[in-house]
Amino acid sequence: MSGREEILGRVREALSVPSHAGVKAVSGEGVRDVRKARGFLPDGGATPEARLKKFRKLAAKLKAEVEVLPDLAAAGAFLADLAKTEGWRQIASHRNDLTNSVLTSLKVPILWTDDEPGTADLEQVEAGVTSCEALIAQTGSVFVTGKGCGGRALSVLPPHHVVIATLDQLLPDMLAAFDLLRERYGDNPPSFVSFITGASRTGDIERILVLGAHGPKRLTILIVGN
Amino acid sequence: MTSDTPAHQFQEDSAVSTADFEHRQWMQDALHGYENTRGGTEAMFGDFEQARQTAAAIKWEAIENLDTLLGEFADKLEARGTRVFWAGNGKEAVDYILGVCKEHGAKNIIKSKCMTTEEIHLNPALEAAGMQVVESDLGEYIVQLREEPPFHFVFPAMHLKRDRISQIFEEKLGTEPSSDPEELTMIARRVMRQKYCEADIGISGANFAVADSGMISITENEGNARLTTSLPKVHIAVLGIEKVVPKLEDLSVMLQMLGTAGTGQWLTAYNSMIGGPRQPGEVDGPEEFHVVLLDNHRTKLLADPEQRDALRCIRCGACLNVCPIFKNIGGHNYGTTYQGPIGSVITPHLRGLQSYKHLSFSSSLCGACSETCPVKIDLHHHLMRNRRNAVQEKGGKMERWMFGQFAKVMTHPKRYRGSEGLMRFGAKLWLPFKGRKLDPLKAWTASRDLPAPAPKSFMKQWQAQEREQEEGKS
Numbered sequence: 001m002s003g004r005e006e007i008l009g010r011v012r013e014a015l016s017v018p019s020h021a022g023v024k025a026v027s028g029e030g031v032r033d034v035r036k037a038r039g040f041l042p043d044g045g046a047t048p049e050a051r052l053k054k055f056r057k058l059a060a061k062l063k064a065e066v067e068v069l070p071d072l073a074a075a076g077a078f079l080a081d082l083a084k085t086e087g088w089r090q091i092a093s094h095r096n097d098l099t100n101s102v103l104t105s106l107k108v109p110i111l112w113t114d115d116e117p118g119t120a121d122l123e124q125v126e127a128g129v130t131s132c133e134a135l136i137a138q139t140g141s142v143f144v145t146g147k148g149c150g151g152r153a154l155s156v157l158p159p160h161h162v163v164i165a166t167l168d169q170l171l172p173d174m175l176a177a178f179d180l181l182r183e184r185y186g187d188n189p190p191s192f193v194s195f196i197t198g199a200s201r202t203g204d205i206e207r208i209l210v211l212g213a214h215g216p217k218r219l220t221i222l223i224v225g226n
Numbered sequence: 227m228t229s230d231t232p233a234h235q236f237q238e239d240s241a242v243s244t245a246d247f248e249h250r251q252w253m254q255d256a257l258h259g260y261e262n263t264r265g266g267t268e269a270m271f272g273d274f275e276q277a278r279q280t281a282a283a284i285k286w287e288a289i290e291n292l293d294t295l296l297g298e299f300a301d302k303l304e305a306r307g308t309r310v311f312w313a314g315n316g317k318e319a320v321d322y323i324l325g326v327c328k329e330h331g332a333k334n335i336i337k338s339k340c341m342t343t344e345e346i347h348l349n350p351a352l353e354a355a356g357m358q359v360v361e362s363d364l365g366e367y368i369v370q371l372r373e374e375p376p377f378h379f380v381f382p383a384m385h386l387k388r389d390r391i392s393q394i395f396e397e398k399l400g401t402e403p404s405s406d407p408e409e410l411t412m413i414a415r416r417v418m419r420q421k422y423c424e425a426d427i428g429i430s431g432a433n434f435a436v437a438d439s440g441m442i443s444i445t446e447n448e449g450n451a452r453l454t455t456s457l458p459k460v461h462i463a464v465l466g467i468e469k470v471v472p473k474l475e476d477l478s479v480m481l482q483m484l485g486t487a488g489t490g491q492w493l494t495a496y497n498s499m500i501g502g503p504r505q506p507g508e509v510d511g512p513e514e515f516h517v518v519l520l521d522n523h524r525t526k527l528l529a530d531p532e533q534r535d536a537l538r539c540i541r542c543g544a545c546l547n548v549c550p551i552f553k554n555i556g557g558h559n560y561g562t563t564y565q566g567p568i569g570s571v572i573t574p575h576l577r578g579l580q581s582y583k584h585l586s587f588s589s590s591l592c593g594a595c596s597e598t599c600p601v602k603i604d605l606h607h608h609l610m611r612n613r614r615n616a617v618q619e620k621g622g623k624m625e626r627w628m629f630g631q632f633a634k635v636m637t638h639p640k641r642y643r644g645s646e647g648l649m650r651f652g653a654k655l656w657l658p659f660k661g662r663k664l665d666p667l668k669a670w671t672a673s674r675d676l677p678a679p680a681p682k683s684f685m686k687q688w689q690a691q692e693r694e695q696e697e698g699k700s
Contacts, residue, residue: 215449
């Protein structure tokens with residue numbers, strides 16, 4: 001298209017004039033290196049124990065609930081309890097080994113996004129249960145993709161997002177999550193990936209924190225493993 | 227005074243808002259709260275200053291290689307079924323978006339926060355074509371209902387107290403009044419749920435354009451951008467060509483810098499990357515994804531070898547939050563899409579130096595903006611460069627003559643001493659008019675004092691004192 005060549009031409013012409021000294025304002029060896037910058041960012045923890053501690057601390061600050069459970073059966077029992085106390089009539093999830101084994105004993109009707117339900121139906125469920133690609137200790141985030149975690153809407157449309165993860169999915173930092181994405185999907189990443197850090201929130205009215213602005217009001221993260 | 231020019235408008239409006247002490251206090255309290263939160267988050271970093279260096283280096287590499295990186299970004303997107311449109315100016319962008327909307331017979335448009343669409347005045351164009359446009363970000367929705375522009379490009383409704391918000395909801399949505407921010411937020415949530423389901427097209431912005439992966443990255447807290455880009459059948463993203471970062475891994479630094487500098491959170495609730503429409507094997511997502519890349523004078527700023535680092539800006543809003551001018555006059559008076567120091571720096575490039583030079587003069591040059599900028603843009607020096615360029619391009623003849631005379635007086639002791647007498651004589655003539663209607667210095671004395679010259683100069687007083695001491699000794 002001509003628009004492309006015209007604009008890129010203007011960019012090239014503009015860049016043909018060298019920058020004045022001092023405009024760059026940054027110099028020094030390795031200053032551009034994001035792997036080196038790891039040490040400058042918030043720390044994710046060196047050991048699995050430190051990571052879990054960090055993850056729990058940040059999640060608590062964000063008012064997300066984290067439960068560490070010994071096995072899949074315990075996760076299933078926890079969900080059954082949650083279903084009772086919250087009065088779930090219908091939930092939504094997606095099929096994979098982890099969700100299948102945790103949800104198998106749950107006595108609540110499940111809408112599977114693999115069957116591509118309509119938006120109106122998905123909007124009616126009380127909770128969305130998803131797996132994740134990874135958990136991030138550095139930021140207390142849940143890393144999801146559209147391909148691996150039941151699509152784009154499942155983790156944002158229902159009022160309660162429940163994440164089922166395993167302890168070995170806990171990564172130190174965001175950089176490790178991007179490495180994982182490349183490793184797992186190569187040159188063809190899912191069309192949607194997201195770092196979910198706490199429940200949906202807003203401070204647009206007088207800077208007062210309100211949870212559940214548009215997305216989930218609650219975020220519960222179940223971590224299975226010892 | 228008339229408000230025929232942006233400069234006059236700015237002066238008039240600022241005179242009114244600086245006289246409103248209650249509103250000034252309100253803004254200062256809010257922005258002070260932000261500064262406290264941000265300070266705490268910076269302390270979580272291993273070395274915030276070094277992380278800032280890396281963030282600046284990433285964006286500088288992007289700006290210096292903008293042609294190749296933009297090409298790579300567009301190629302990667304197109305390879306996975308995204309339609310990329312290159313818009314030279316706002317009109318081309320608006321026309322393209324209107325075309326896509328009409329092609330789909332769209333009636334309802336849902337938008338997530340996007341300053342670039344404010345810049346090109348997209349909403350009025352869509353509305354004029356008979357479409358209903360709804361801003362889904364809570365702050366943006368509130369100012370949209372009030373039919374006013376965002377007050378701050380990150381916190382659009384920060385100037386409004388809850389009673390004003392309750393009032394506009396009552397007026398426009400017919401809801402019961404409330405003084406509870408949670409209740410008010412839930413009103414918007416209920417309205418918006420309906421809108422998401424009805425929307426034919428979702429329009430978003432982007433915080434970053436990742437070249438090596440062909441993905442846009444969107445940072446938000448509410449989840450409105452995720453819903454806007456997930457549910458409608460068509461998604462259009464509008465972004466300036468300067469949004470590029472070279473690699474996906476660069477986001478591991480940039481997203482945390484944006485969250486921290488912008489809002490004081492170490493990361494916002496949702497940081498999402500979108501690389502195309504729904505792909506084979508995926509269960510949902512839009513069927514069509516359009517990316518509109520906007521120049522609109524950005525290449526003009528890029529051509530400035532002194533100021534092109536301003537294109538590193540990630541629109542975090544940190545410079546507004548610390549600016550003594552912004553804190554006192556607020557965002558609406560700027561009359562620009564981008565307020566505060568960054569707005570004062572770039573608007574002259576985007577809309578004309580002579581019409582917007584006044585913003586660069588309205589600064590105390592304290593440098594707080596440069597110090598807080600997460601990508602180290604030399605903001606306060608750029609304000610000085612804009613001043614210099616404005617004068618070089620079109621300096622006032624009177625001003626030049628006066629400074630010429632001033633230089634002549636100041637560089638010659640005899641002339642200087644002679645001028646002292648002249649000043650005292652002039653002051654005597656002027657004093658009866660001081661602060662009155664006919665005061666020729668009214669522009670100054672209306673809000674400031676101008677004391678009369680001392681009867682004796684410092685030099686004469688010094689000499690007299692020395693003489694007395696000499697006499698005392700002998």
